Amino acid sequence: MLRFEQGLLRFDDFTLEADFEVAKGDRLAVLGASGSGKSTLLSAIAGFLTLDRGRVIVDGVDVTRTPAPKRPLSILFQEGNLFPHLTAFDNVALGLRTDLRLDEGTRARVNQALDRVGLAEMAARRPGDLSGGQRSRVALARMLLRGKPLALLDEPFAALDPGLRAEMLALMGELCADTGLTLVMVSHDLRDAERLCSHLLLLEGGQVALQGAMADVLRDPPEILRPWM
Amino acid sequence: MARSAQPVGISAWAGAAVAALVLTVIAVPLGAVMLRADASSGLGPADWAAVRFTVGQAFLSALFSVGLAIPVARALARRNFRGRSALIALMGAPFILPVIVAVLGLLTVFGRQGALSEILRLFGLPGVEIYGLHGVVLAHVFFNLPLAVRLILQGWLAIPVERFRLAATLGFSSRDIGRHMERPMLRNVLPGAFLVIFLICTTSFAVALTLGGGPRATTVELAIYQAFLFDFDLGRAALLGVVQVAICVIAGVFVLWVATPNAIGTGLDQPVERWDGQSRAARLLDGAFITAAALFLLLPLTAVVLRGAGAIATMPPSIWVAALRSIALSLVTASVAVGMALPMAMLIARGRARGFLETIGALSIAVSPLVIGTGLFLILRPIAGPTDMALPVTGLVNALAALPFVLRALVPAVEQAEAGYGRVALSLGLSGPNYLRHVLLPRLRRPLGFGAGLAAALSMGDLGVITLFAAPQQGTLPLEMYRLMGSYRTDDAQGAALLLLVLSLAIFWIFDRGGRVNAAV
Structure with missing residues (x-):
């Protein structure tokens, strides 16, 4: 589904090199310390950064030179996922109509998405009136509604308390199972990765230090993974 | 609210004493103006015309400055090009640029005999007329467009x-980005930017003095000056002073009511990463706005440099003497401003009566230097000859005028230093002068240098209160330059303008640079 082929990104004092594949419906956790290149990798997949070498292939289509707005994916950031002047309903509706001209059918779909994440009653609230977890749910509802085959998560739940984070990961897992969404999630917490993801990729200093199926890796964890456990 | 650990006890007293002194130096002259105001005859038609002109030109100046700044700021936000940082730095220059220099530059480009008029005449069109409302607005836009661009x-x-x-x-x-991201941001930023510029323009004196005048283009401040010097009608001057304070207080209340962005903030050198506006038309449009803004700012200054370079060597000795007087005055101003700001900043950073102290520090924005000068004139007149006190009074009033800006630079740095090192110093028993010398001052070198440079440059270019007090042989460089312009000695004025420009920029640079050298991080 996603192929990051011989990808190379070079900066003044940092180089990211990776080569991996994520099958349709799989969920890949990208683990690494701060500065290891996790978010840079996500930015390259999303099209915010252009590869100096290599290719990004999504659903069999080479999108390496495709601008970010045209790539078939959704992304959630740690912050800034919602527009503060818009209601939860409008924030979700942006996933379907960026001009917010909604017909009855569209409005029904937005309400359905909000209902799916348990926020049907909060539709008229603005982000400032929602808790951190509720804001994450609104962003998830929009992602769900957009129906893009690939979802990128750049630590969107990192600021939530552990209980809420576990709840959000469980909800995300349900949504992925329901929709067959392919997922790449950046994290610095192996337990979060284990909760949601089927595969693991460990980055160290811009290089892939480890990759494989989560179950295989955790069955006999290599030395390099010990500090994360 | 929790207060930071504070090892300095003496500074609190010093800060309170300075705050009391600032309040006295502003309130007593203001009281003198109010007592002397001749309200019996009320405002005459000419006075009402001055009020209307003051508000009208300030409104138009703010409107054009902010309106034109939107596309320029947008272009700068989304384009990355060589010279972008330099252009943004240039946008900060008008703040320390002497008004009279800029006016001469604008006259050289947009005046009756200016470059623009010459070009228009080549095509058989009439030249442009710069004196009056549009000249005043043009000069205010020249000064405030960069400020608006930086704020936006x-x-x-x-x-x-x-x-x-x-x-x-x-x-x-x-269009979506405009609707969901840019317009909400502009709704937050524009009212504050508009009101700050409106307030600045209501107190503008030197621009009105040089490009306004006459019954149809007199501001209240200019009317005060005229009542003083031409009519020697102190009652009317004082009454107009009260009117000026009322205008500023009303505008100031609006400024405080609406959150105002901070123009001194840093971090303007990184363009926003964005994917819209990549079309050829958008690139061309952005390029056109950036070029037009750069030309609007650079052409008058270039004209000053080019014309002045040929005339500077033949200037009369009196100009050089005035320059020395201005340098001395600006050094005194910088010392007084920093001397007042440091203890006040330490007290403000302590969090005690913060709002009250900040209001005192910002009073000189609401009570214009000319009104304070008028009050001091009224107070000093029975005791001493006002001309004898011209330079000390000018230095003091200029220091008061610079105080809000120096405080704005110092307070966050003091807070940061105390948050970082206050408790350690307390645990080591470092207090009083030792704390100041070993902990605080090394960390305040940069803002102190910047603040002192700002105060010195503002004083160097000031053409305000000195006009009320100075005898013919006591002129500062801006006043001498104004007198040269008034007597049509254009070459000498051009030379003086270049000298004033160089001195203002140099004195700012020396202080600012001095603060950076070996500054603690």
């Missing part, structure tokens, strides 16, 4: 980069 640019750059990335993945068009 800060708003643009404050939009989180994630939001632009999110917009890209959601497929936002330029």
Whole structure:
């Protein structure tokens, strides 16, 4: 589904090199310390950064030179996922109509998405009136509604308390199972990765230090993974 | 609210004493103006015309400055090009640029005999007329467009980069970005920017003095000056002073009511990463706005440099003497401003009566230097000859005028230093002068240098209160230059303008640079 082929990104004092594949419906956790290149990798997949070498292939289509707005994916950031002047309903509706001209059918779909994440009653609230977890749910509802085959998560739940984070990961897992969404999630917490993801990729200093199926890796964890456990 | 650990006891007393002194130096002259105001005859038609002109020109100046700044700031926010940082730095220059120099530059480009008129005449069109309302507005836009650009640019750059990335993945068009990201930001930033510029323009004196005048283009401040010097009608001057304070207080209340962005903020050198506006038309439009803004700012200054270079060597000795007087005055101003600001900043950083102290520090924005000068004139007249006190009074009033800006630079740095090192110093028993010398001052070198440079440069270019007091042989460089312009000695005025420009920039640079050298991080 996603192929990051011989990808190379070079900066003044940092180089990211990776080569991996994520099958349709799989969920890949990208683990690494701060500065290891996790978010840079996500930015390259999303099209915010252009590869100096290599290719990004999504659903069999080479999108390496495709601008970010045209790539078939959704992304959630740690912050800034919602527009503060818009209601939860409008924030979700942006996933379907960026001009917010909604017909009855569209409005029904937005309400359905909000209902799916348990926020049907909060539709008229603005982000400032929602808790951190509720804001994450609104962003998830929009992602769900957009129906893009690939979802990128750049630590969107990192600021939530552990209980809420576990709840959000469980909800995300349900949504992925329901929709067959392919997922790449950046994290610095192996337990979060284990909760949601089927595969693991460990980055160290811009290089892939480890990759494989989560179950295989955790069955006999290599030395390099010990500090994360 | 929790207060920071504070090892300095003496500074609190010093800060309170300085705050009391500032309040006295502003309130007593203001009281003298109010007592002397001749309200019996009320405002005459000419006075009402001055009020209307003051408010009208300030409104138009703010409107044009902010309106034109929007596309320029947007272009700077989304384009990365060589010279971008230099252009943004240039946008900060008008703040320390002497008004009279800029006016001469504008006259050289936009005046009756200016370059623009020459070009128009080549095509058989009449030349432009710069004196009057449009000249005053033009000069105010010259000074405040850069300020507006910096304020609005800060708003643009404050939009989180994630939001632009999110917009890209959601497929936002330029129109969507305008609606969901830019307009909400502008709704927050524009009222504050408009009101700050409106307030600045209501107190503008030197521009009105040089480009206004006459019954149809007199501001209240200019009317005070005229009542003083031409009519020697102190009652009317004082009454107009009260009117001026009323205008400033009303505008000031609006400024405080609406959150105002900070123009001194840093971090304007990184363009926002965004995916809209990549079309050829958008690039061309942005390029046109950036070029037009750069030309608007650079052409008058270039004209001053080119014309002045040929005339500076033949200037009469009196100009050089005035220059020395201005340098001495600006050094005194910088010392007084920093001397007042440091203890006040330490007290403000302590958090005690913060709002009250900040209001005292900002009073000189609401009570214009000319009104304070009028009050001091009224107080000093029975005791001493006002001309004898011209330079000390000018230095003091200039220091008061610079105080809000120096405080704005110092307070965050003091807070940061005390948050970082206050408790350690307390545990080591470092207090009083030792704390100041070993902990605080090394960390305040940069803002102190910047603040002192700002105060010195503002004083160097000041053409305000000195006009009320100075005898013919006591002129500062800006006043001498104004007198040269008034007597049509254009070459000498051009030379003086270049000298004043160089001195203002140099004195700012020396202080600012001095603060940076070996500054603690």
